[in-house]
Amino acid sequence: MAQVLPSGVRHLPFHLDQAAQEALVEAIRDVVHAAPLYVPAMPKTGKPMSVRMTNCGALGWVTDKERGYRYQPTHPLTGEPWPPIPEMLHRLWREVSGYDFPPEACLVNFYTDSAKMGLHQDRDESEFAAPVVSVSLGDDCLFRVGGTRRDDPTISFRLQSGDIVILGGESRLCFHGVDRIYPATSTLLKKGRINLTLRRVTKPPAEVTAS
Ligand SMILES: O=C(O)CCC(=O)C(=O)O
Numbered sequence: 001m002a003q004v005l006p007s008g009v010r011h012l013p014f015h016l017d018q019a020a021q022e023a024l025v026e027a028i029r030d031v032v033h034a035a036p037l038y039v040p041a042m043p044k045t046g047k048p049m050s051v052r053m054t055n056c057g058a059l060g061w062v063t064d065k066e067r068g069y070r071y072q073p074t075h076p077l078t079g080e081p082w083p084p085i086p087e088m089l090h091r092l093w094r095e096v097s098g099y100d101f102p103p104e105a106c107l108v109n110f111y112t113d114s115a116k117m118g119l120h121q122d123r124d125e126s127e128f129a130a131p132v133v134s135v136s137l138g139d140d141c142l143f144r145v146g147g148t149r150r151d152d153p154t155i156s157f158r159l160q161s162g163d164i165v166i167l168g169g170e171s172r173l174c175f176h177g178v179d180r181i182y183p184a185t186s187t188l189l190k191k192g193r194i195n196l197t198l199r200r201v202t203k204p205p206a207e208v209t210a211s
């Protein structure tokens with residue numbers, strides 16, 4: 001089904017086949033083993049988010065009451081470096097990102113049946129020339145995307161396991177969120193939905209980009 005999306009938001013035709021989804025779930029199992037899921041908290045209020053999170057890559061996106069949204073090289077609970085981004089995600093990034101440098105962070109979000117994510121922009125990175133590449137695994141969700149201003153009109157559409165959404169170019173800073181999960185709509189996971197977002201956080205070194 002074709003989707004009408006704000007320009008720059010690419011949804012179809014990017015989709016991972018069943019074998020790739022299964023391999024990715026295995027790779028993420030290893031990530032979660034090394035870097036356990038934790039409950040992130042909103043800045044200032046400390047209100048827990050409904051999504052559980054971890055990361056892989058040189059940097060991970062974290063949030064807590066005191067220090068707010070940020071990237072850091074270590075897990076907030078274990079203090080250990082994040083495990084590396086699985087090679088198959090690097091391959092996916094090379095295929096779809098249109099960006100010459102590797103991702104530095106992969107945020108792993110785990111949604112239970114009642115979890116959701118409010119409308120927000122991904123803007124804690126220093127490099128907006130790279131897209132955010134997002135992979136859905138497991139149960140379907142209702143994804144919402146709008147414009148670059150919070151009060152711009154939004155549209156929502158269902159994402160299924162294997163779907164890849166790319167927020168890049170004009171849409172890099174579009175507001176987006178997850179309205180709801182559709183429980184038990186996939187058999188890939190025993191329960192729930194996993195979303196992976198690959199991000200470039202820092203600008204590439206100047207000597208490499210200067211021509
Ligand atoms: O779960 C999703 O599809 C979106 C996640 C997201 O927007 C984020 O982690 O910044």
Ligand SMILES: [Fe+2]
Binds near residue numbers: 120
């Ligand atoms: Fe986001």
